[in-house]
Amino acid sequence: MKSIIRVAVVALACGAAFKPALAQTSSDLSNSLITYSYSPPKSAKYVPMKDRLKSFQVLEQLSQFLSPLRLPHQFMLEVMECGFVNAQFVVIPRADPAWRIRLCYEFVEAIERIGPKQGEQSEFSYEDIVVGSLVGVLLHEGGHAVFNMVNVPVWGREEDAADEMSTFIALQFNKDVALTIVRGYSYMAKKWFAFGAPLYSDEHGTGLQRYYNTLCLAYGADPVLFKDFVDKGDLPKERAESCPREYRQIKFAFEKTVLPFVDQNLMKQVQARQWLKLSPGQVATLRQQQQKQQQTFSFAACNLSSVSGVNLALTVRQVSDPQKWQVYGWFAIPDNGCNYIGTFYGETFFWYAFSNNTAWSAPDTDRTASKQCIDNVRAFDELAGARCKTGQVPVNFRRWNVDPAATGVTLKLQD
Ligand SMILES: [Zn+2]
Numbered sequence: 001m002k003s004i005i006r007v008a009v010v011a012l013a014c015g016a017a018f019k020p021a022l023a024q025t026s027s028d029l030s031n032s033l034i035t036y037s038y039s040p041p042k043s044a045k046y047v048p049m050k051d052r053l054k055s056f057q058v059l060e061q062l063s064q065f066l067s068p069l070r071l072p073h074q075f076m077l078e079v080m081e082c083g084f085v086n087a088q089f090v091v092i093p094r095a096d097p098a099w100r101i102r103l104c105y106e107f108v109e110a111i112e113r114i115g116p117k118q119g120e121q122s123e124f125s126y127e128d129i130v131v132g133s134l135v136g137v138l139l140h141e142g143g144h145a146v147f148n149m150v151n152v153p154v155w156g157r158e159e160d161a162a163d164e165m166s167t168f169i170a171l172q173f174n175k176d177v178a179l180t181i182v183r184g185y186s187y188m189a190k191k192w193f194a195f196g197a198p199l200y201s202d203e204h205g206t207g208l209q210r211y212y213n214t215l216c217l218a219y220g221a222d223p224v225l226f227k228d229f230v231d232k233g234d235l236p237k238e239r240a241e242s243c244p245r246e247y248r249q250i251k252f253a254f255e256k257t258v259l260p261f262v263d264q265n266l267m268k269q270v271q272a273r274q275w276l277k278l279s280p281g282q283v284a285t286l287r288q289q290q291q292k293q294q295q296t297f298s299f300a301a302c303n304l305s306s307v308s309g310v311n312l313a314l315t316v317r318q319v320s321d322p323q324k325w326q327v328y329g330w331f332a333i334p335d336n337g338c339n340y341i342g343t344f345y346g347e348t349f350f351w352y353a354f355s356n357n358t359a360w361s362a363p364d365t366d367r368t369a370s371k372q373c374i375d376n377v378r379a380f381d382e383l384a385g386a387r388c389k390t391g392q393v394p395v396n397f398r399r400w401n402v403d404p405a406a407t408g409v410t411l412k413l414q415d
Pocket of ligand 1: 162
């Protein structure tokens, strides 16, 4: 099972696209071996999402996009409720067909949450990010599928190769498509996959490595179109120098190993088509979605312990800028009860609870903790340095990574 993420890490795939605005249904781009299905979700909250994906014809377009592939067997594209946040290429031996790309409603929900907030300073629009990252993800999974189905030998980490395939494919289209996917995917790698402590032992690269690799291939393919990424310092000049060579290497690998399985005529038709253009109605739908997603997470804290007079300090790392912290302040937690504190926007928060004689802090060995300076007038300094001011003492705030698919968090303090 090759998935796009590990908890909060991602990957890409090979070749999908969103529907052109008023797109004609493309009967000419079909491959009878590719089928698709929008499975009814178990949770009512995903029903509108299913309708939305269906009205955007996401799977229809992905199947058209993949239609030039000469496949050895049936292949299915499906969206379904998985019970976890992911997109995957799976081979289920006894299923028919066994080979599938599976996109979880939970994953789409998480993608829709990472787009820039309304009013947030960003060079990207929400629609660009949601569409670009979703297509990038589907292309990544398509990469895994191609490696498996046509037996492409892969040197190195398959997750890296799937990312490379995805970006490479994106770059074979017109400038708008290439920009949308590269922006969306790199944004996701930086804002989501790079969130939290990097797990170096994972089969995926770290979020930031995936971010730089994506930008590098794009710049290598078209140094003029992607010049901005270097000028603004998103892609360091030192790396940029080697990117044209890195791109040529991927292109050579594609031509040697994948191109022989591609119907060139159909591929030209796919390339000639206008992809990823949203209609005004589709933009409006996504904008509404953006408002909903930004209602953020609700947060409640309960004292289930035998300790009385507990207070809780809370700080949240901003999604829009992970270097910035928002101090939420102190909250009294009733004995044997809960305090509904409110809502926040962010996927990581840090907390510290204490009473006169007890404290819930992270141990010194916890590398994910955040050291903050607190004082007896119940203030604390965000991003405290090594040294606290007079009257302050350093304490270790515990880290909590919020599941992007969750709608709220309940912190339970126990003995
Ligand atoms: Zn993957």
